Amino acid sequence: MSQTKLHSEPLLRVVKRAERPAGQAAALRAVAVVLSIVAGGVFLLALGQNPLAVYGTMLSGAFRSAMAIQGTVRYAIPLCISALAVTLAFKMKFWNIGGEGQLIMGAVFASYFALYHANLPHVVLLVIMALAGALGGGLWALIPAVCKVRWGTNETLFTLMLNYIALYIVQYLRDGPWRDPESAGFSKVARFDKNVALDKLFGVHIGWVIALVLTVVIWVYLRRTKQGYEIAVVGESQDTARYAGIPVRRVVLRTMFLSGAVAGLCGMVQVAGQDMTLSIGVAGGVGFTAIIVAWLCQLHPGMIALVSLCFGVMEKGSGVVQSDLGLSADCADVLQGVILFFILASEFFVRYAFVARKKGGAR
């Protein structure tokens, strides 16, 4: 009946625009961040809170003492390393949302040596644990990569499933083979030997040094090496890559292994630096937040280190907001979400523009 109705030209339509110069794009993003902080403030105001007091407490809480600053950095370390990990895959437009699982498997592999070979010399042990962690994460990431190149298995969904499989492998180990026989009642993995602990520098385990080194290494790898260039081309267009003689499958497998390996290394840093044991909370959502961080930074390694620190401030500061103002620490998650919503929207205005319908309708 109404099938022959002609659609008139919409009031507004979207067109692609010449991409804005970098300065303008950065300004747009800055506006988005400001808007999101304002939006968060309006929400707090609606709840009868003073937004300035809340934000102020958050900021000062993250920096009020040496202890607080160390805590802030501790939050930032796993975020930064995991965000760098997913960046490798995302550059290739391989939607690896399995950072969480890869981190966990890295932690599992590293924990094996921490539990059963703790008497090795300190440095040797840590190096072996780091390699084992990287191997565990890398292999875990290789599973979806192999399925993707062989059968085109949807990597987003598959990596998501693998997160939970990894999580329950930890629970299995905790309840069964790796259960601490000395813990009465609830089951847990034994606390690691002191020999396993990652050394400290300025009061924080050297995970932060690893994070900074990785930031530089991955920046160089992506921007200054042949392999990094191959990743970029595969990400832009697989057909172009194939035409240029780039072995697409090999690049996908290699990059996913590296992505998982970095996440796995993060798992090792967490168990040896932070937790000193293996628990099911070892990743605790970091793998997911890392994706947000990576995207927020446009996959730029330098920015990732900076934004991870900002997220660390929010996480640490929100704890102080909870204890000082009686508001839930979940405000950090809400704020992170709102910021990314605005940034995602702002990206649109970098690349596209709305065009109003001209008088006289469609031509």
Place this chain on the structure above:
Amino acid sequence: MDLFLKFLVAAVAAGTPLLFGTVGEILTEKVGHLNLGVEGMMALGACAGFMAGYATDNLLLAWLAAFAAGLGGALIYAVLTVTFMANQNVAGLTLTIFGVGLSNFFGIYMLGKSESGSLKLPEAVTAQMRSVDIPVLSDLPVVGPLLFQYNPFVYLGIAVALVCAWYLFRTKTGLNVQAIGENPGAADAASIDVTRWKYVNILLGGGICGIGGAYCSMIINGGVWLSDSVGGLGWIAVALVIFAAWKPHMAIWGSLVFGALRVLEYYVPQSMGIPAALYKMLPFLMTALVLVISSMRRSAGSRIPGSLGVNYFREER
């Protein structure tokens, strides 16, 4: 036999929140949008539904509030991914972090305002959520407890799933909607309003997820507000979509199977020595296997929507 009956009944109850989440996500994925915000939308629905039930003593209003909250979350996602063409994975994940955070934040805020320091649904609402009691039918042996003694959420969930199955597979609009998910360019050329139907499906899907969230906060925790009441069920729902091969009517059976796996550990004798982690892992393991096997066979009937995860920009078709 009695134990088996109890097990089945428990499986249905455990599967119901999954059913809502799954059907909602199927509607969303059928228009080509992978919304990883199910967990977040369910959390928003959990909070809104609980608070509405708490304030109004009315289950229907609680459902409406949960639906509206889930829809609100989906609206953010839809504006970002349909209109602003933002990355779907990132937008969905953000919605989850935001939704769970906001739900917990607001819940704790309300706890702080309550005089007793806890929030418990009033008797007026819990009475409406009790198992139904249909004359004759509910009293039948076996069939009665198996089919006619659930809380109203269960029947609502099955009704929603059946209506969505009918909508997607038996109406012209539904077939058009599926065409959008398979190939939005072709659908657009066939004069289907791609943007409008994407919005309609994503928003409806979010609303349905929201009601599933209300089940978590209002039923599972016995009417007491707890943070993180959804507790990962949203992610299982994302898995269940694959297991149900993107069909709402299959989601009914799928949620029964996944619900059974969630309660199985309490019914299998501990002497068999099956680790608890295995039961929890099985839904994800099975889904991963289904995902890999179906991609190996590329079976036409159960395939993933063709444009899933890819945004549609008219000028690039």
